[in-house]
Amino acid sequence: xxxxxxxxxxxxxxxxxxxxxxxxxxxxxxxxxxxxxxxxxxxxxxxxxxxxxxxxxxxxxxxxxxxxxxxxxxxxxxxxxxxxxxxxxxxxxxxxxxxxxxxxxxxxxxxxxxxxxxxxxxxxxxxxxxxxxxxxxxxxxxxxxxxxxxxxxxxxxxxxxxxxxxxxxxxxxxxxxxxxxxxxxxxxxxxxxxxxxxxxxxxxxxxxxxxxxxxxxxxxxxxxxxxxxxxxxxxxxxxxxxxxxxxxxxxxxxxxxxxxxxxxxxxxxxxxxxxxxxxxxxxxxxxxxxxxxxxxxxxxxxxxxxxxxxxxxxxxxxxxxxxxxxxxxxxxxxxxxxxxxxxxxxxxxxxxxxxxxxxxxxxxxxxxxxxxxxxxxxxxxxxxxxxxxxxxxxxxxxxxxxxxxxxxxxxxxxxxxxxxxxxxxxxxxxxxx
Amino acid sequence: xxxxxxxxxxxxxxxxxxxxxxxxxxxxxxxxxxxxxxxxxxxxxxxxxxxxxxxxxxxxxxxxxxxxxxxxxxxxxxxxxxxxxxxxxxxxxxxxxxxxxxxxxxxxxxxxxxxxxxxxxxxxxxxxxxxxxxxxxxxxxxxxxxxxxxxxxxxxxxxxxxxxxxxxxxxxxxxxxxxxxxxxxxxxxxxxxxxxxxxxxxxxxxxxxxxxxxxxxxxxxxxxxxxxxxxxxxxxxxxxxxxxxxxxxxxxxxxxxxxxxxxxxxxxxxxxxxxxxxxxxxxx
Numbered sequence: 001x002x003x004x005x006x007x008x009x010x011x012x013x014x015x016x017x018x019x020x021x022x023x024x025x026x027x028x029x030x031x032x033x034x035x036x037x038x039x040x041x042x043x044x045x046x047x048x049x050x051x052x053x054x055x056x057x058x059x060x061x062x063x064x065x066x067x068x069x070x071x072x073x074x075x076x077x078x079x080x081x082x083x084x085x086x087x088x089x090x091x092x093x094x095x096x097x098x099x100x101x102x103x104x105x106x107x108x109x110x111x112x113x114x115x116x117x118x119x120x121x122x123x124x125x126x127x128x129x130x131x132x133x134x135x136x137x138x139x140x141x142x143x144x145x146x147x148x149x150x151x152x153x154x155x156x157x158x159x160x161x162x163x164x165x166x167x168x169x170x171x172x173x174x175x176x177x178x179x180x181x182x183x184x185x186x187x188x189x190x191x192x193x194x195x196x197x198x199x200x201x202x203x204x205x206x207x208x209x210x211x212x213x214x215x216x217x218x219x220x221x222x223x224x225x226x227x228x229x230x231x232x233x234x235x236x237x238x239x240x241x242x243x244x245x246x247x248x249x250x251x252x253x254x255x256x257x258x259x260x261x262x263x264x265x266x267x268x269x270x271x272x273x274x275x276x277x278x279x280x281x282x283x284x285x286x287x288x289x290x291x292x293x294x295x296x297x298x299x300x301x302x303x304x305x306x307x308x309x310x311x312x313x314x315x316x317x318x319x320x321x322x323x324x325x326x327x328x329x330x331x332x333x334x335x336x337x338x339x340x341x342x343x344x345x346x347x348x349x350x351x352x353x354x355x356x357x358x359x360x361x362x363x364x365x366x367x368x369x370x371x372x373x374x375x376x377x378x379x380x381x382x383x384x385x386x387x388x389x390x391x392x393x394x395x396x397x398x399x400x401x402x403x404x405x406x407x408x409x410x411x412x413x414x415x416x417x418x419x420x421x422x423x424x425x426x427x428x429x430x431x432x433x
Numbered sequence: 434x435x436x437x438x439x440x441x442x443x444x445x446x447x448x449x450x451x452x453x454x455x456x457x458x459x460x461x462x463x464x465x466x467x468x469x470x471x472x473x474x475x476x477x478x479x480x481x482x483x484x485x486x487x488x489x490x491x492x493x494x495x496x497x498x499x500x501x502x503x504x505x506x507x508x509x510x511x512x513x514x515x516x517x518x519x520x521x522x523x524x525x526x527x528x529x530x531x532x533x534x535x536x537x538x539x540x541x542x543x544x545x546x547x548x549x550x551x552x553x554x555x556x557x558x559x560x561x562x563x564x565x566x567x568x569x570x571x572x573x574x575x576x577x578x579x580x581x582x583x584x585x586x587x588x589x590x591x592x593x594x595x596x597x598x599x600x601x602x603x604x605x606x607x608x609x610x611x612x613x614x615x616x617x618x619x620x621x622x623x624x625x626x627x628x629x630x631x632x633x634x635x636x637x638x639x640x641x642x643x644x645x646x647x648x649x650x651x652x653x654x655x656x657x658x659x660x661x662x663x664x665x666x667x668x669x670x671x672x673x674x675x676x677x678x679x680x681x682x683x684x685x686x687x688x689x690x691x692x693x694x695x696x697x698x699x700x701x702x703x704x705x706x707x708x709x710x711x712x713x714x715x716x717x
Contacts, residue, residue, distance in 0.1 A: 085682070087684065088681075209581055217683065265666075265668055280563045281584070281585070428494060428676060431671055431675075433494075
């Protein structure tokens, strides 16, 4: 841990200096600027506020809490849990958090339980700067909406006290979108020995006993669906909402594949996937982008391979607990507006995710960084992670290319199905088989 | 005087009764209660439904998983019993001084100073496809290709469990062996018994309580295990504990509770069977 915090400090100062000038020039300084806009009494009391945020590890980063303290003055306590635990805690202990940093498919499960309150769009400073993916579901006006629990379908509720998802954008957001990405298969280019182009390549007999998929049912079933469709086994009406027959067919096929010895292991946590790949136990598997970066940082080649059928995407956002009111609620809105104002967005972009407010994030990134991460151009110089480690050498290109190429090729979103319970039962059979 | 005399034993038993009541009985009853509740993907509803049990008992997955877990239990029990008995035997009868016995026994416990997760996970780099053992075997020319069955297999699960649980067998057996009156062995020898006869007619019968206690430890630990099975089989194999963990992670608490009740019943039956064969109290 200390290894990573130190460079942040040193690197942070230079960036901060840069920000100061940038802010002065552009009059940006959203956080500090916003505080003065509040009644004075709040500006003083807000320092005593502590907000408890919990969520999946990806964006529960202490650097964000530190920066929040610095810019806004109040304390943010971060707790990172796995996605199942997050859903559980949100529902069963709704008083244990103030801000939930969760994925949209979790939101679909959690929000109807009435443990969160909708966000007032009119209080969102950067709502109109959001990537349209989260409002209309379309990246560009021409693009088609991907299958699964697309964020915009659970992004709004019908009224301030409603738990019913709205079909059209309303004034009430379930969560403010913050982070998203397009996932695909990770490969070891040195060990696969041939070009990988399709999801079905994971079924290649050449990779027998050297593949893995993830054992988180709601996500694993989507990877399985991509593989099934690619292999021509089935054509789903909606991968993200399968019928019982489709679930049966998918699971039966998976069981058959498992019994034939195609899989080496099933992973459940991020580090397991890193270890499987780095140790050479598997050569092609389901993976998340930071896991690919982690394998590469060990000096082992690993590619986040773009595939013809497209990506499986996921998105997350920030929601507010039902019990929050008064000063704390104002602080939460303050925090959310600060989150969207660019610094965090740039931080997330530099980790290989995407910020939901790209315009503001751009102002906090160097042009060469923006060109590498967002435009898919070769890196002009070494690309650093936010912690100050070299992630990519100069000259390299991001796997999958530009933002439009990656997010424009989303085939489905992580989802919760109507037949969720049946799917989970069958999934357990697959694991037990 | 009569009242206090009558109250005294209850007062003396009260602390233990309270602890067992609050930390064992109440949770168990809660589990039993929840196992009859209804649930959907996020919430549980107080109710009285039996389908949690129906889904558990009438699904081939449950049966397969139970059989699989029982198989692990039997294999691990047999190996730990064999290894554990001979380690204890060596310590009790071949080491002459008590001080040395104690030192060697403590040496057995040294690995237990680290967490059992660490002891388990450290097998992974050792057994992996490019792990220490495989590289050594391949370089020594013993095998041409790395042995795949070493990791992420049932072999790996059994190996790790034996490693983790053998001490639970050694300790009670060592304890009973130490209590055996050495005069009995001398008497047997004077009566003309061979070494093997002493072992089967004197030592083994007297070691039965220790073996029974060790067996209870090992069987209950293996039956309830989930993390070893998950890590060492690479998620490819199932155990009852793992099944419950999966259900809980998906908020299906009533289903997991029903499973827990069934598991508890099975384990209690096994333990009752062991106690039926060996009367631990009588022979202690």
